[in-house]
Amino acid sequence: MNTIQIIGLGAGDLEQLPLGCYRKLKNAEQLFVRTADHPALTDLAAEGTVFSSFDEVYEKHDTFEPVYREIADSLLTLASEGDITYAVPGHPLIAEMTVQHLIDYERQGKCLIRIEGGQSFLDPLFSALRIDPIDGFQLVDGTSFDIQRINMTQHILIAQVYDMFSASEVKLALMEKYPDDYPVTIATAAGSKQELIRTVPLFELDRSAELNNLTTVYVPPVTEQEERLREWQTFRDIIAVLRGPGGCPWDREQTHESLMPYLLEETHELLAAIQQEDDEAIAEELGDVLLQVFLHAQIGQDNGYFQLEDVLNKVSEKMIRRHPHVFGDVKAETSEEVTANWQQIKKNEKELPVSLLADQFRFSSSLQTSFNYQKEAAKVGFTWRDSEGAWDKFQEELQEFKQEVANGTTDDQLEEFGDLLFTLVNIARFYNLSPEEAMVKANAKFRERFGYVEKRVAKDAGRFEAYTLEELDGFWNEAKQLKRKE
CATH class of the missing domain: 1.10.287.1080 (MazG-like)
Incomplete structure (x- = not known):
């Protein structure tokens, strides 16, 4: 079985490339590169080194995953004819999906690979940004960026922000949590002679001209609690403080039993907001219900019986277990089949x-x-x-x-x-x-119509005693007529 020798080109020009890697690149009989757009390759080409790139593959696909897969498949085919050398930017094992595909092929017995290393872009990036990774950092792929996995208290490094389109996608995702004017740093070719470091407000991220395959976007930690209120951990910290020493006396006194009326009240207020189709109110009332969940979870943790992770574990297990048609191999094509499966699984659980x-x-x-x-x-x-x-x-x-x-x-x-x-x-x-829903509707209707009666009374005499029941009933009928005209 022939071998694919994988070499990392580092984060900059030839001056950053280890001597051993340089020699292997110079002596390679068949040298292939993921992209020719790299300072080290520019220098090697000037020295007469011949190589073939896969840049044309990028033009064939709209997303990056099929690009990486096609490159890996092409390398597998090339390797069947003899040993080859494959060079990638940075370190082969850091943010390099084509190498991960080749590793999978090696595990399947389809090829042999040998990784020669190369300088990661992280070391010069940390130096250029003057940050210490011991504080905690996340390295994420800009082509598959998921804002929900981001911890706002850590250094965030977003690699593979190639162009304006990918920068725009990253920007919009970040704006779901970060302020629009939050400072972010665009670092290109860190550590090389072409290094360019520029800090801009988040909303200008996709307007920078210095975006290429050597670009990394850096988002500094959010230190002020008021700026990370969209973070789950922030809310959890707030509840822990309220329940902790020096916190709120009322919150510290609460028990599961004492909170029961509040959970009922908040749930009914949420149902009312849903009934009124008031999205802003729904968001607010959902927060109030969520507050009750976090309070109960914190009480459980304070008492040493359970904590929020146990709550998440139980409900996640339940959702996976009761949806075998999604997470397993059970077939359920209709809502009726799903409900039947759910009830049977629920019955078997108890x-x-x-x-x-x-x-x-x-x-x-x-x-x-x-x-x-x-x-x-x-x-x-x-x-x-x-x-x-x-x-x-x-x-x-x-x-x-x-x-x-x-x-x-x-x-x-x-x-x-x-x-x-x-x-x-x-x-x-x-x-x-649903009798419960019917009663909720009836109560809401009564409240709305009686509110109109109150307004009419306040507008005229100002006192209920000044009206007969027939007159008040007339106001009630006016409210009914107005509702019908809406």
Whole structure:
């Protein structure tokens, strides 16, 4: 099996190239390079060294991944005819995807490779930027940049920002977290005679003329907490401070039990925002719900029982386990098939309950609990054949409630009224309606219309006592008419 000798060209011109690498490049019988756009290759060409580049491959594809794959495949074919030498910018094992493909081929037994090294662009880059990597840094690929993986408290080095297009993509991604005018540094050919270091505000990143395959974008750490409020860890730190020594007395006193009413309240406020289709309010209310999650996670950590990572681990495991049609080899083409799979997996996860109604109680809503109980009972046939049976039962319960109102005790009236509500929930189930959602809508409607009545009262007499019920009801009807005209 023939060998592919891989040599790193370093980050600059020939003066940075180790003598051993220089000799191997000069003596190579067949020298191929990923790109001819490199200062060291310019110098070698001037000395008479002959090589072939893969620059034309870049013109054939719209993204970089197929470029790297085609180059690796071409090298594999060339190596089948004899030993070859392949040169890449920088160090072969740092930000060089073609080499990673060749390593995969070697593991598959398709070729032999020998890596000769070469100076990484990182050493001269650290020197040029005057930064110490011990503080923590991330080296990321500008062609597959994911802002969600960025830690704003570390030095960020974004390699392979080749041109204006890639710089624009990186800029837009960074703006999801960083301020538009945040200072970023464009470093080109660091450590060489052609070195160019320029700091610009983030919004000007793609307007620089000094962008090529030797360009790295540097984003310094964000030291001010107020400038990294979009970072998950920042929010976690804030909660830890509130709960820690010297933090907020109220937050420090909270327990899982004491926070229960707040979680319910914030959830209902979120549902109201969703109902109103108010995106800004949805974002704010989601934050309030998230606050409750982080508080409970911090309490768990403070008590030594669990922490946020355990919460993430459990829900991630559950999502993967219950979506085998996405993360496994199960087939599910429709929502109905997905739901059926989900329910079966959920059933297999738990021990057989002592009752079908186990786990169906909802502390937050008696309406939802009633709906859940009746739904589970219906699954085993304990239900009316059709909605007519539910309507008949409603009429029966209505009469019983009226009788208790006329002659019964308060306890009896309360019991019969509960039965009446229960049958209404059953009717809702037959028509695939959520009683909880219906009640939310009714409350929202009442609040809106009564708000109009309040405005009319305040505008005229200013006191409810100055109006008869018929007059107030007239304001209510005005509110209904105005809503219909919208």
